[in-house]
Amino acid sequence: MTRAVVRFARRKAAWELPDAASIRDVEFKTREGEFDLRPSVYDIDDSDLAKAFAEHAAAAPIDPPGSALGIDLEGLDMTLDPTAGNDRFAFTRAHHREIKLDSVEQLDTLIDRARVEREKRSRHVLKANVYKYVTERLQAGDPEWRDLAASAAARDWLRSVAKKASGGK
């Protein structure tokens, strides 16, 4: 088991930017445009990466989900606050954390430490693995996925995966 504290990137290319402030402007803002001093991460075993991203994407919703870049912040100096994640999935709800930060400067320090070790800290999730995971859960009759796929909130991609998982085309 290898612990990972993963922040999923909004833009993969953002982590190619040359400094913390540029990354922060893209990756660490709230929907209302404020800098996010309580950024969300998932504290997981890294074998659960595809599961965490699939649930994160379905609940967000990211429509449709593609491949994902996670930045593993494990080992960096930070305080994690266990706050419940989405209501849809017990796993990501239980493993969701917020990083407690006091200032933009503290946020930039954290980003910069992750940035300089980007290669080592990058965790890639292939789109095919996300869809494979969701298909398997639906075929296994997982009630969380089954209920979401049958709900009015289901996006087209999930309806399509559910149809294929049940033998349709």
Added chain:
Amino acid sequence: MKLATADVEYGDRLSAPPALGASASLLAEIEQKLSVAEEPRPILPPFDVMGRLAGRAVQARWSRPCEAAFEFLARRHPIDLARLIEKGRLASPDLTFAAEALGRIDASWIVRQTLLPLLEHAEAIVREGAVYGLQKHLSDELRARLVRVARTDASAGVRAAAEDALSDL
């Protein structure tokens, strides 16, 4: 309020001619008083490139460009969002999310016309946002463009986004 005969006939006309009965005069008077009383604030950049209605609606809710504002515009004023993007007044960290939000509208021709030029943008985060915006509006021509992006873009993040958009899972 008692309607004049001329008011009843108005239903068959395309637009109201001036001086159309007593009730129309009353409404015009009220409208004029309201417009004087409101004294609209000027629409501030970057929202000043949009129509007055959209600009005022956004400015009443948000003081800066942000994801929530772009999603609101995509739902309520999509042409104004397209104009905001086209005019090039948004900073790259905002432009990338504006592009993704525009992709949620149904009118593929507006999405393609507005976002295709962004595939050549200097900033990788903007090109990636354009790919996300375009991914539900694929045409043969756009697929060919994305194949080129997936093969040749300088950013690994943009290439991965283009591959995802092209993959049919």
